[in-house]
Each structure stands twice: as C-alpha cells, then as structure tokens.
Amino acid sequence: MIQDRGYTRTFYSAPQSVTSLVAAFLEPTIIVVLYLAISRAFNEPIVTADMTLCLLVFAVTFPGRNRFKESLLAAAVDTVATWLGLLAMMLLCAYATSSLGYFNGRVLMWWAILTPVGQWVAVAFGHYWLKHHAALPENRRTAVVIGAGTLGVKVSNALREAHEQGIDFVGYFDDRTDDRVDPNAAAHRVGSLKEAAQFVRSHAIREVYITLPLGSQPRIVELLEELQGTTASIFFVPDVFGISIIQGRLQDLNGVPIVGMCETPFTGTNQLVKRIEDIVLSFVILILISPILLAVATGVRMSSPGPVIFRQKRNGLDGEEITVYKFRSMRAMDNGPVVKQATKDDPRITPFGAFIRRTSLDELPQFINVLQGRMSIVGPRPHAVAHNELYRKLIKAYMVRHKVKPGITGWAQVNGHRGETDTVEKMQARVEYDLEYLRNWSLGFDLRIVARTVKLVFFDRNAY
Numbered sequence: 001m002i003q004d005r006g007y008t009r010t011f012y013s014a015p016q017s018v019t020s021l022v023a024a025f026l027e028p029t030i031i032v033v034l035y036l037a038i039s040r041a042f043n044e045p046i047v048t049a050d051m052t053l054c055l056l057v058f059a060v061t062f063p064g065r066n067r068f069k070e071s072l073l074a075a076a077v078d079t080v081a082t083w084l085g086l087l088a089m090m091l092l093c094a095y096a097t098s099s100l101g102y103f104n105g106r107v108l109m110w111w112a113i114l115t116p117v118g119q120w121v122a123v124a125f126g127h128y129w130l131k132h133h134a135a136l137p138e139n140r141r142t143a144v145v146i147g148a149g150t151l152g153v154k155v156s157n158a159l160r161e162a163h164e165q166g167i168d169f170v171g172y173f174d175d176r177t178d179d180r181v182d183p184n185a186a187a188h189r190v191g192s193l194k195e196a197a198q199f200v201r202s203h204a205i206r207e208v209y210i211t212l213p214l215g216s217q218p219r220i221v222e223l224l225e226e227l228q229g230t231t232a233s234i235f236f237v238p239d240v241f242g243i244s245i246i247q248g249r250l251q252d253l254n255g256v257p258i259v260g261m262c263e264t265p266f267t268g269t270n271q272l273v274k275r276i277e278d279i280v281l282s283f284v285i286l287i288l289i290s291p292i293l294l295a296v297a298t299g300v301r302m303s304s305p306g307p308v309i310f311r312q313k314r315n316g317l318d319g320e321e322i323t324v325y326k327f328r329s330m331r332a333m334d335n336g337p338v339v340k341q342a343t344k345d346d347p348r349i350t351p352f353g354a355f356i357r358r359t360s361l362d363e364l365p366q367f368i369n370v371l372q373g374r375m376s377i378v379g380p381r382p383h384a385v386a387h388n389e390l391y392r393k394l395i396k397a398y399m400v401r402h403k404v405k406p407g408i409t410g411w412a413q414v415n416g417h418r419g420e421t422d423t424v425e426k427m428q429a430r431v432e433y434d435l436e437y438l439r440n441w442s443l444g445f446d447l448r449i450v451a452r453t454v455k456l457v458f459f460d461r462n463a464y
Contacts, residue, residue: 019130020066026126027064030118031057038110049102060086060273065442068126069165075123076116078444083116085447089281096284134166141167142203146196146223147211148174148185155209155237156185170205193219197226205230211237264403265441273443274376281377281450282370289364296361300327303352309365314382317405322374324382324406325365329353366408378446379407380434391431394424401434404441411437411445414452 067075094100159169171190178186316322330348356362369375380401412433
C-alpha cells in the first residue's frame with residue numbers, strides 16, 4: 001500500500017487465472033495417475049521405485065503448461081514433443097543408473113503411449129468447456145479502447161482474437177479527426193473522450209483499455225475520474241512495444257507497485273527446475289560420452305602441438321566473465337581484446353579440428369561448465385568478450401541475452417543460426433531467437449531444443 005495525501009492506494013499483482021492454476025497441476029497429475037492406474041491394471045505392486053519415479057516426474061513437469069488457449073492441433077504437437085523429450089531424458093537417466101530393470105516393461109510401454117493421449121483429451125475437454133462457458137450471454141464482456149492510434153489498434157486486435165474467450169470489442173474513443181488516427185481504427189470510432197464515460201454507463205461496457213500516450217497525462221487523469229463513476233474495469237496500456245520485454249510482470253516492492261520489463265525467467269521454482277535439469281542431464285551425458293571425450297582428446301593431442309582444452313573468456317549470467325572449455329580445433333588461440341571469428345576454410349583450423357567443429361564434438365567439455373554452474377545445457381550461446389563489446393553497441397537489446405546462463409545449445413542454433421556471424425544482420429537474427437527463448441522458457445521448450453540438437457549434430461553442416 002502507498003500513503004498519499006491522506007489516501008491509501010493499494011496495488012496487487014494480477015492473480016493467477018483459474019485455467020493457469022488447473023494447468024499447473026493437470027499435466028503432472030495425469031502423468032502420475034496414469035502410471036499408477038496402468039500398474040494396477042497389470043497387477044503390479046506399487047513399490048519404492050515406482051513412487052520415486054512418480055515424485056521425480058511430478059517435480060520435473062510441475063507447473064504444467066497452459067495449453068487451453070492453443071488450437072487442438074498445436075496442443076497435440078506440443079504435448080507429444082514435450083513428452084518424447086521427457087521420455088528421452090528419463091531413459092538416459094535409467095540407462096546411466098542401471099535402474100530400468102526395477103520397472104515393468106509393459107507398464108512403461110503403455111504409460112509412454114497413453115500419457116500424451118490423456119493429456120490431449122484433458123486439454124480438448126478444457127478447450128470445449130472454456131468455449132462453451134464464454135459463449136453464454138451472462139459470461140460475455142464488452143470492451144472499448146480509448147485512443148485510436150497504433151497502440152489502440154494492437155489492443156483491439158488482441159481483444160478480437162479473444163472473442164472465443166468471451167470478449168466483444170465495441171469500438172474506439174478519440175478526439176482526433178479520421179485523418180489523424182490509425183486508418184484501421186477510423187471506421188470503428190464510437191465517440192470522443194468526453195463521451196466515453198456516458199457511453200460506458202449507458203451500454204454497460206465491462207472493460208475499458210486506455211492507450212493514450214503519457215504526454216496526455218492531464219486528459220488521462222480527467223478521464224479516469226469520469227470512468228470511476230462507472231462499473232467498468234479500467235486498464236492502462238503503456239506503449240512499450242519499442243522495448244524488448246522479457247518476463248514482464250507487475251510486482252510489489254514493499255507496497256510500491258513496479259512493472260518488471262526485463263527479468264530472468266529463472267526465479268523461484270523455475271530456477272530450481274532449471275538447475276536440476278542441468279545437473280541431471282550433464283551428469284548422465286558426461287558418463288555416456290566419456291569414451292568419446294577420451295578419443296577426441298587423443299585426436300587433438302596428435303593433430304597439432306598445444307593444449308587439448310582451449311579456455312576462452314566469455315560473458316555469462318548478468319555479463320559476468322566466465323571461462324568456457326572447448327576442445328582446441330585451431331593452431332592459434334585468440335583470447336584477447338580482438339577475436340577473429342572462424343570462417344569457412346579458415347587456415348587456422350586443423351583437419352581434425354574441422355571434423356570436431358562440424359560435428360560439434362569440440363563443445364563437449366562445456367558439460368563440465370554446466371556441472372560447475374557457469375553454463376546451462378540450453379541457453380543463448382556464449383560469445384567472446386570482444387564480440388560482446390562490439391555488438392552491444394550495434395544491436396538493440398543485445399546484452400539482454402545475458403539475463404540467463406549461456407548454453408551449449410540454444411533456440412537460435414536449432415533454427416539455423418550456427419557457425420559464423422559475419423554480418424550484423426546474422427547476429428541480430430541470432431539475438432532475436434535468444435530473446436524469444438527468454439520470453440517463452442519452459443522445461444518442455446528446453447527438451448524440444450535438446451531433441452532437435454541431437455538431430456542437427458548428425459545432419460547439419462552449417463557450423464565450421
């Protein structure tokens with residue numbers, strides 16, 4: 001709360017929606033319940049190993065993703081992809097710990113098949129119920145937008161897309177003439193600012209979205225005072241579309257309302273889930289690839305004089321300098337204020353180095369960085385410190401990618417942005433994918449990236 005001129009002003013963070021709360025528990029609960037039900041169907045006793053598996057899977061998949069507002073096809077694809085990634089991770093863990101024999105093979109097989117089906121059926125039911133609920137006349141909400149500029153049109157488009165969620169967009173209020181407002185809004189104006197409050201009262205408008213620029217503050221204050229005489233919910237929409245918003249949310253700082261514009265997705269339980277994911281996967285992978293590590297190290301040693309491991313300074317979480325390990329693939333090792341990127345047919349690269357770069361084997365020592373906590377398995381690829389100093393001045397929001405730990409693989413890499421970034425445009429495209437990853441992170445998203453990385457290691461030839 002804020003004390004101001006004798007008044008008490010209270011601000012709250014938006015409560016979690018019911019659908020988000022249901023989704024958080026629905027996915028992990030379905031996975032666990034199906035496993036237990038299938039075990040009972042095969043007359044298998046529920047022993048300690050089964051309960052351990054259930055608890056582990058629940059912890060890894062909680063909170064579940066809210067797919068109720070996605071199309072049923074998109075929900076099906078995402079559900080299957082996420083489940084396959086989780087299965088792959090569990091199989092790796094089971095193989096590394098020799099624990100697969102503790103479980104009934106038929107139970108595991110039917111569990112693997114029925115789980116995504118059960119999840120999709122639950123989403124389809126929720127999708128149908130929400131659509132039916134929103135279609136009821138008593139549940140529909142009418143909305144108007146104050147301000148017929150570009151931002152107002154963005155808001156109205158979002159409201160129109162929410163039609164199936166029970167929102168009916170009515171029109172705009174603006175004092176400007178038709179030639180001064182957005183062309184897409186001119187035909188849908190229903191009045192001026194002075195007419196807004198009366199219109200809202202007489203038409204029982206439920207929601208009002210104010211999109212006026214902050215330069216119109218006196219008009220906004222006057223409008224708010226008039227609208228507070230109605231029963232409509234009032235929302236102010238700041239014009240922040242020119243800013244790269246990462247994990248934007250309303251927060252409370254000892255009673256002072258603050259809006260988070262750029263924040264790491266890895267806070268609270270997300271941070272714990274991400275760290276567990278990194279420790280488990282990196283530990284299992286290091287065990288599995290230990291013979292490959294030995295073979296590559298021998299090849300590097302025999303290919304040219306110099307150390308087997310190349311240590312380079314990179315920027316990690318929050319821009320802090322970290323040391324990243326790679327198998328040496330070049331005769332020269334740049335690590336100073338000027339670092340020349342590797343190019344195709346680069347004479348510095350040894351023949352064996354070309355092979356391990358093409359197959360990404362040179363990156364394998366970075367799993368040690370992950371165990372140390374300096375890196376993550378999935379995240380924006382770390383660039384040389386010298387490159388960061390160059391591109392932070394050329395690319396908008398470039399350093400925002402350092403709000404998370406750098407990764408061995410990332411969303412940009414599995415979308416074709418590997419290898420040399422010899423132009424600002426290429427680097428900007430990579431950064432855009434990195435920012436998209438920060439906005440949309442989930443455990444399922446990480447597992448999809450890992451699965452696509454495995455495929456690219458064997459079929460992509462874009463890195464050198």
